[in-house]
Amino acid sequence: MTLYGVGLGPGDSDLVTVRGREVLQDADVVYSPGRLSRTVAIEHVPEDRIGDLDFPMTKDPDELRRAWKEAAAEIAPRAREGTAAFVTLGDPNVYSTFGHLRRTLAAFHDDVDLEIVPGVSAVTAFTTALGVEIDAGAGLSLREAANGASPTGPNRMVLFKVTDAPATHEGLVEAGYDVTYGRRLYMEQGETLVTDDPSDIAERDYYTLAYAEKRGLTTDRATDAFLESTERSEGIEHGDPVMGDD
Structure with missing residues (x-):
């Protein structure tokens, strides 16, 4: 069988x-x-x-x-x-x-x-829990960060086994990353926590991950134009001045 x-x-x-x-x-x-x-x-x-x-x-x-x-x-x-x-x-x-x-x-x-x-992996589930969008064409690297390790290099990383968040955070910030942490995401056992403050999760927990993104990254999305158009329309409705030809 x-x-x-x-x-x-x-x-x-x-x-x-x-x-x-x-x-x-x-x-x-x-x-x-x-x-x-x-x-x-x-x-x-x-x-x-x-x-x-x-x-x-x-x-x-x-x-x-x-x-x-x-x-x-x-x-x-x-x-x-x-x-x-x-x-x-x-x-x-x-x-x-x-x-x-x-x-x-x-x-x-x-x-x-x-x-x-196959099962739903934290590799993908973390995006929803942390409110992160990985755009089409963006590079994303999977790394392990046990015992305070701070892997660097790629613009976007998912770090697993973050067992010493303060030490990992120090290295990542020094290398120019913004970092968000998630502990026990979608787990029915223990407290789920999402934070950008490593002191909140200083206590060791194997089920902690981090999303690290290089500061200043910009993405040119075609659909961003929809939001820009909406913002301009709302500005007109509220009486904001609109620049145009004389």
Whole structure:
């Protein structure tokens, strides 16, 4: 049968895709790698069909490989006999733990059929939450900014894992960026916060991102002319002087 890697979206159970919800509802077992993904999945799957996996909080590569090998050994038989799903916040192929499982299965259980169900990622969801518009033709770079890192270069960047906002902010401002931060955007767990003040989010939280844009960027949009026309009309209605020929 099949193992589905299902993206749950940014953390709001209402933002799971229709396809993702259908897969979860039909799966014989749904594996969750952590507490937050479990709280989203449980809105769509009975608790008795959710299987938990134990992953140690460590950077030791040997320990991590052992944990993923054990997880693959648990999941593979269920995927061969029926339908299984592995859920992850965001999208399974974007900054996701699912890649480790996919590679481990390929190495030790390559007979398991695999299908990816994409999810709404913070890569795109942040724009609505932060009120940002990325214009057609604009460049946008995805960077990681853990432990106070301040990557620079591109005119527009989305920074993930901003765990030391004050340190990251200092480097970005010095490099000429305006920065807006979002914490736990669209997540039902914890407080959602949008701010341009890094002191508001000085406390470490893995689920913090930032949008950095070089100061002074201008964009020439064809539809800006509509707004300019409206503003001129409103000026005339309010009796503002209009320059014209004598």
